[in-house]
Amino acid sequence: MSDAAFPFAVRASAHETSSRAPLFPLRAADVRLTLGGTAAIDGLNLTLSGDGITTVIGPNGAGKSLLLKMLHGLIRPDTGEVTWGGAPAESVTQRQALVFQTPVLLRRSVAANLDFVLKNRGGDPARRDALLTHVGLAHKARQPARRLSGGEAQRLALARALATDPEVLFLDEPTASLDPASTLAIEEIVRESRDAGMRIVFVTHDIGQARRLADEVVFLHQGRVLEQTQADAFFDGPATDAARAFISGRIVV
Numbered sequence: 001m002s003d004a005a006f007p008f009a010v011r012a013s014a015h016e017t018s019s020r021a022p023l024f025p026l027r028a029a030d031v032r033l034t035l036g037g038t039a040a041i042d043g044l045n046l047t048l049s050g051d052g053i054t055t056v057i058g059p060n061g062a063g064k065s066l067l068l069k070m071l072h073g074l075i076r077p078d079t080g081e082v083t084w085g086g087a088p089a090e091s092v093t094q095r096q097a098l099v100f101q102t103p104v105l106l107r108r109s110v111a112a113n114l115d116f117v118l119k120n121r122g123g124d125p126a127r128r129d130a131l132l133t134h135v136g137l138a139h140k141a142r143q144p145a146r147r148l149s150g151g152e153a154q155r156l157a158l159a160r161a162l163a164t165d166p167e168v169l170f171l172d173e174p175t176a177s178l179d180p181a182s183t184l185a186i187e188e189i190v191r192e193s194r195d196a197g198m199r200i201v202f203v204t205h206d207i208g209q210a211r212r213l214a215d216e217v218v219f220l221h222q223g224r225v226l227e228q229t230q231a232d233a234f235f236d237g238p239a240t241d242a243a244r245a246f247i248s249g250r251i252v253v
């Protein structure tokens with residue numbers, strides 16, 4: 001988005017040598033979640049290490065959003081556990097951020113949306129302008145957030161997440177309703193964040209997007225992880241029929 005230096009300090013948790021507890025490995029162990037009498041997440045196991053962009057892909061209803069919310073600590077599994085470097089997910093929520101498909105914004109100005117987060121998290125208020133420039137919204141700073149377009153609103157939601165200096169950023173189909181230019185703008189910010197050391201977990205059902213972004217792919221199907229592999233290997237030769245069908249655009253149920 002901008003040529004300005006990355007406007008926040010990523011703490012690079014995976015390799016951190018400070019006294020903060022390590023976040024990785026991030027583990028979901030035999031996690032189950034039943035909703036409306038159906039097992040939405042069904043004995044899921046996943047271990048994430050501390051680098052790069054993982055895209056979580058899979059057909060509608062596979063459990064991608066629920067998995068993300070469980071990793072983030074927003075929902076607790078019925079059984080099994082999610083741990084971050086051995087600690088419960090709820091204990092590290094301040095060190096990670098989640099961006100939803102529909103932007104969550106305050107009914108205030110664009111700038112005030114960031115001021116609020118920076119103030120709450122003890123961030124430097126002077127970073128607001130750098131963040132707005134970073135996401136290409138400096139010229140909209142005084143405008144009410146509710147008048148932003150969908151793509152602009154999502155960039156502001158992303159800036160709000162970045163303002164918390166997350167070590168890990170979860171994104172749940174953040175470009176699902178955006179046009180191609182807005183989608184690519186978001187993807188560029190995500191890549192820049194990864195390059196600055198932030199760990200990214202990105203849910204998408206857009207195979208093209210997964211190809212553009214992923215270092216690693218987690219393929220989810222019917223509430224379970226069917227494949228977890230390096231992106232090139234996954235797209236060159238998926239190991240399961242369900243993943244092959246999904247990549248080729250055939251309907252997977």
Ligand SMILES: Nc1ncnc2c1ncn2[C@@H]1O[C@H](COP(=O)(O)OP(=O)(O)OP(=O)(O)O)[C@@H](O)[C@H]1O
Pocket residue numbers: 035036040058059060061062063064065066067205
């Ligand atoms: N609050 C809920 N109550 C009942 N069932 C739910 C609830 N939330 C999710 N589910 C069900 O759990 C399953 C997984 O949902 P989830 O939203 O995680 O899927 P997803 O892989 O993100 O799908 P999509 O690509 O369509 O967004 C779906 O069958 C969904 O209907």
